[in-house]
Amino acid sequence: VSTLLVEVDGARLLQRLEALGRCGLRSGERYRALYDDAWVEATAVVASWIEEAGLRVRRDAVGNVWGRLEGTAGGRVIVTGSHIDTVRGGGTLDGALGLVGGIEALAALRWIGVRRTVETVAFCEEEGSRFDTQFWGSRAVIGDITPEEAERSRDGDGTTLAAAMRARDLDPARVREAARDDIDTFVELHIEQGPFLDEEGPRLAVVTAIAGTAHLEVEVRGVPDHAGTTPMSRRRDALRGAAAMMEAIAAVARDQGDPAVATVGRISVEPSQVNVVPGVARFSVDARHSVEAERRRLAAAIVQACERVAAERGLAVHITPLREREVVPTDERVSAVLRDACRAADIEPRPMPSAALQDSQIMAVRSAMGMIFVPSIGGRSHRMDEATKPEDIVLGTRALATALAMLAR
Ligand code: HGY
Ligand code: MN
Ligand code: MN
Numbered sequence: 001v002s003t004l005l006v007e008v009d010g011a012r013l014l015q016r017l018e019a020l021g022r023c024g025l026r027s028g029e030r031y032r033a034l035y036d037d038a039w040v041e042a043t044a045v046v047a048s049w050i051e052e053a054g055l056r057v058r059r060d061a062v063g064n065v066w067g068r069l070e071g072t073a074g075g076r077v078i079v080t081g082s083h084i085d086t087v088r089g090g091g092t093l094d095g096a097l098g099l100v101g102g103i104e105a106l107a108a109l110r111w112i113g114v115r116r117t118v119e120t121v122a123f124c125e126e127e128g129s130r131f132d133t134q135f136w137g138s139r140a141v142i143g144d145i146t147p148e149e150a151e152r153s154r155d156g157d158g159t160t161l162a163a164a165m166r167a168r169d170l171d172p173a174r175v176r177e178a179a180r181d182d183i184d185t186f187v188e189l190h191i192e193q194g195p196f197l198d199e200e201g202p203r204l205a206v207v208t209a210i211a212g213t214a215h216l217e218v219e220v221r222g223v224p225d226h227a228g229t230t231p232m233s234r235r236r237d238a239l240r241g242a243a244a245m246m247e248a249i250a251a252v253a254r255d256q257g258d259p260a261v262a263t264v265g266r267i268s269v270e271p272s273q274v275n276v277v278p279g280v281a282r283f284s285v286d287a288r289h290s291v292e293a294e295r296r297r298l299a300a301a302i303v304q305a306c307e308r309v310a311a312e313r314g315l316a317v318h319i320t321p322l323r324e325r326e327v328v329p330t331d332e333r334v335s336a337v338l339r340d341a342c343r344a345a346d347i348e349p350r351p352m353p354s355a356a357l358q359d360s361q362i363m364a365v366r367s368a369m370g371m372i373f374v375p376s377i378g379g380r381s382h383r384m385d386e387a388t389k390p391e392d393i394v395l396g397t398r399a400l401a402t403a404l405a406m407l408a409r
Pocket of ligand 1: 128
């Protein structure tokens, strides 16, 4: 049976993405972080759009915003959506597309009618930009957060996540109430955030797996010394050791080949003085691969490379694994529906892994999960000039609406 592509209000979709993009825009930089003022503004705007779509709006115990389209058959729920927060200096589409597109898709489904109940969600946080936690919204939904974590996690100013919740009239003691066990399917529309669809096409992809990560903290210890009196040959400079490790880490990922990637994104030095040879250097490593065995091999090779450099330079190195996230495959049955929805638009979607982390990988713990990607112009994301062609934004949303209609039949 051939499926008809569901129509959505493309003009309104594009307008709303622009409007949401203005939340958190200050002196040319966009930043919408969990429970900050821009976040409050954005959640209010999204709630109003959900109501406008004729859906029942609900805010849960962590501030996720839900819209519900009741099906005639009841039963377990199909959910679509994405995250409302951004990185510092983020764009208008990462996360926003999935939740604004979700609202548009449900607005369209409301006219078609659904047998199964479908909901859309704006997850309160995914990026880990403000607090030392990540996926706060989706982890709440699968029951993977605790009040203790809210008390423990702090932002750069020392504010606890719990205090930030209280400031928004949310009770951190009740975060477990956001958990649900009635969601059996989760579908997310997202921008690719990489260059492949833009460069090589087609205009739609169906995600095969979400890359796994290894986050490490590397501490390099040398000897602090006088920057004037210590000859170069006698130094055990922790920062130069760290610099050599960073190059070695990049070489490990490059040698393993795509889609292996490794990033050092945070660094600190002690004593951090102009005239003292650094005694300690600490840096983070984010290593990713979309094949689980390769992800493990990459992480192990990075550890080895750091140890080798340390040994060569007479430095001590201590590596702490911060967090491991395994590769998460998408659900084959859901993906088959997503492929059919893309075909309704006359596009044979490209199967591809997600190199970025996604709320979907969390939702997959309890639900059959699938994702649709649209191209990112120049592969640009996590930056202000993140963009997707308007016609691709509309196309992706139509494919999402079509897939939801099929799943809700
Ligand atoms: O880090 C990630 O991949 C995601 O965009 N938060
Ligand atoms: Mn995202
Ligand atoms: Mn992101």
